[in-house]
Amino acid sequence: MRVYFIRRLLLVFPTLFGILLLNFALVQFAPGGPVERLLARMHNADIEASARFSGASAGEVQNNLSSVDSSDYSYRGARGLEQKFIASLEKQFGLDKPPIERFVLMVRSYLSFDFGSSFYRDESVLNLIKEKLPVSISLGLWTTLIAYFVSIPLGIRKAVRSGSSFDSWSSFVLVIGNAIPAFLFAILLIVLFAGGSFWSIFPLRGLTSDNFSDLSLLGKVVDYFWHLLLPIVAMSIGAFASLALLTKNAFLENLTAQYVTSARAKGVTERRVLYGHVFRNAMLIVIAGFPAAFVGIFFTSTLFIEIIFSLDGLGLLTYQAVIDRDYPIFFATLYIFSLVGLLLGILTDLTYHFVDPRIDFEVRK
Numbered sequence: 142m143r144v145y146f147i148r149r150l151l152l153v154f155p156t157l158f159g160i161l162l163l164n165f166a167l168v169q170f171a172p173g174g175p176v177e178r179l180l181a182r183m184h185n186a187d188i189e190a191s192a193r194f195s196g197a198s199a200g201e202v203q204n205n206l207s208s209v210d211s212s213d214y215s216y217r218g219a220r221g222l223e224q225k226f227i228a229s230l231e232k233q234f235g236l237d238k239p240p241i242e243r244f245v246l247m248v249r250s251y252l253s254f255d256f257g258s259s260f261y262r263d264e265s266v267l268n269l270i271k272e273k274l275p276v277s278i279s280l281g282l283w284t285t286l287i288a289y290f291v292s293i294p295l296g297i298r299k300a301v302r303s304g305s306s307f308d309s310w311s312s313f314v315l316v317i318g319n320a321i322p323a324f325l326f327a328i329l330l331i332v333l334f335a336g337g338s339f340w341s342i343f344p345l346r347g348l349t350s351d352n353f354s355d356l357s358l359l360g361k362v363v364d365y366f367w368h369l370l371l372p373i374v375a376m377s378i379g380a381f382a383s384l385a386l387l388t389k390n391a392f393l394e395n396l397t398a399q400y401v402t403s404a405r406a407k408g409v410t411e412r413r414v415l416y417g418h419v420f421r422n423a424m425l426i427v428i429a430g431f432p433a434a435f436v437g438i439f440f441t442s443t444l445f446i447e448i449i450f451s452l453d454g455l456g457l458l459t460y461q462a463v464i465d466r467d468y469p470i471f472f473a474t475l476y477i478f479s480l481v482g483l484l485l486g487i488l489t490d491l492t493y494h495f496v497d498p499r500i501d502f503e504v505r506k
Contacts, residue, residue, distance in 0.1 A: 150487065153480070153484070156483060161248060261467055273454050281443060284377050285434060287373060292388060315385055318378040318381060319382030324449060345450070348368050388423070392423045395418075
């Protein structure tokens with residue numbers, strides 16, 4: 142097993158290289174860029190300033206801004222800007238070098254986790270990620286843990302009572318919950334419990350209160366979970382259905398296996414059969430889905446939740462970086478997301494072996 146995991150660890154680096162290379166190549170062909178984006182912003186600022194001095198109405202300013210097409214601003218200096226100024230912008234953003242050289246420099250820096258500085262925020266990308274990461278970790282970690290700790294016992298109970306009224310109505314509730322997107326459920330929770338139209342029980346935005354630093358240790362813990370409850374509930378609903386049904390099907394498949402029949406014939410108690418024999422085999426398929434579930438919740442599902450609940454996390458930071466063509470932030474988060482996903486895949490195999498030591502990955506072709 143040691144050789145297998147060493148090989149997996151060594152494959153992390155070429156896989157990361159391929160992911161970065163593919164996305165870097167796609168970015169080169171994407172329309173627009175940081176220089177064009179900055180020129181468009183400058184032009185919009187000029188329009189607003191001209192409107193203020195000329196006494197134009199807000200509606201006229203808005204019409205002028207809506208008529209601006211960022212594709213009109215190319216590196217040719219279409220607005221009459223001196224080519225020297227545009228060249229200085231390209232040099233500032235590091236776009237004056239050939240793409241291959243820029244990619245090599247980027248990969249070399251990323252090996253030491255040097256992600257450079259943001260194009261527009263004038264701050265280290267690593268500091269920005271450290272600043273936003275606690276929010277995303279809070280959402281992703283607690284949502285994943287709650288989903289597993291609720292769905293697995295629920296799936297086991299549904300398997301044991303398969304075909305009963307409990308199995309039927311719980312499946313109906315799970316399917317309905319899975320059909321509602323997380324962001325719609327989040328809006329419903331805000332309307333009901335965050336002062337939307339009914340009760341104002343939970344806070345509408347932020348991860349902590351303004352007086353968080355003045356609270357006691359217990360008060361800080363309560364305040365933290367008080368702010369997280371609605372976002373976590375909104376994100377967890379969809380995860381319950383697939384995981385609970387997966388657990389149920391895995392247990393049902395093993396409950397009809399020959400080794401279960403033999404154990405029952407020997408007089409083994411039903412609880413011992415369920416948790417001593419079936420659990421270890423049935424949980425393998427559930428464990429296999431953990432990396433995908435965690436990565437999906439941690440890096441994907443949090444985006445709309447962060448926007449709706451005004452949580453300034455990593456998902457929102459990445460989205461803004463894509464919109465603004467802030468390449469250092471975009472590639473840094475891509476690098477971190479990919480690295481975490483690959484390491485979680487290795488962790489899954491380790492957990493496989495821990496749950497069932499009979500599994501030996503080295504014999505796989």
